[in-house]
Amino acid sequence: MSTDGWTEAVRHQLGLGRLLPMGEAPDGAWLIEAAARTVLRRSADEVPGVRLGPLRISPVDGAPTEEPAVPPPPSALWPGPLRIGAEFTATRLEPFPALADRLRAALAEAAAGRLGLRVTEVDLRVAGVERPGEPAEDETPATACPSGTPPESGPAREDSPEARVASTALAVPGVARLGGAFGGRGGAVRLDQPTGPHRPGHLRVELAVSAGHRPLDVARAVRRAVAGTLPDHPTVAVLVTAVD
Template structure:
């Protein structure tokens, strides 16, 4: 999928990235990553296999491509079913959703080290936070929102702060313990991080059918956090 009309490299490698070009922490620009992926050169470059920043960007691009293809097919089918020829409105909707994915997936936050100090293994903060939120959402009557991960001095050790909304089926101490257990287990078994502490903030109590609204509000906060 061509993401830019200008796929040429910077003619002066000593001049630095052009104004407005996003520079990844590894020193490569997002444009370079896009071009390598678009021209099918990424698989032959060992840098992309080892670099956590480029790997995260490539993952986001693949997700973006899959989304665009699916959205285009769905919108075409919807227009045919409704007898509409003008796809401007649905195209705007697709563009908005694409940009949401770009903001979430290509700006993944800091890289967190995994394993022993001499191992070159990393995970981006946004990916780890999504894994933790998913683990918490598996608890009955609980929805996770904002999740912040703070590296500790020891390698592969982090402190986690998570906000949740929950019903009244558990007392708050029991709820906090259940959330901590889910995050610690996901960190160990899924992500590969050791958690030094989990701070749990209960930001809403879900009663009287407030699930859908609270879940949407929390997800909106989490998505906004992933963009930062």
């Protein structure tokens, strides 16, 4: 990859945020933070009386983490408890604690029930009150994985192991499409060969999840489906890049 191409790839990845662990260490599944924020904002939009502002997801300070059961994607967080930190604006006159409680419950439920994230803390800060008729402050929308991809990424050969894995993954219910983070469609399946005798290879599969499907459940199903696709039964990690 050229210098310009590498620079573009780094900029692309930085816009996605952290790679968040889903489920537990044996699940081998991660979710791009930008995709998680999109789903959480949708849930916050359903809470009356609040307008969600900036939101970040991070590891809980000082909490123990577990070594992943499979090699994680580059720079991915190790499995462990997560924290949501967010600001909100009150859009109607109501005690702030009541508004915060509703928003906190909605975010926690969405993180676990809609995504599969192990969120144990939701820290909210009131940014102000939006008066009737007052325009909302501009916010930077949480964007799921951009459709653009780093350059110099081509499709896998139709007869390649990567192509067989891609076809198997696309057949799993809830998989909308492949690619979108580290290399587009051609880089959606990465196969690392065994590093020694009697050691399996490793697969990383990047995919987007269809609306109405829980990313953790889809990732688990993909791992089960593709693990037996290749003869050496490689380990499998799944990275969810978007939730439609």
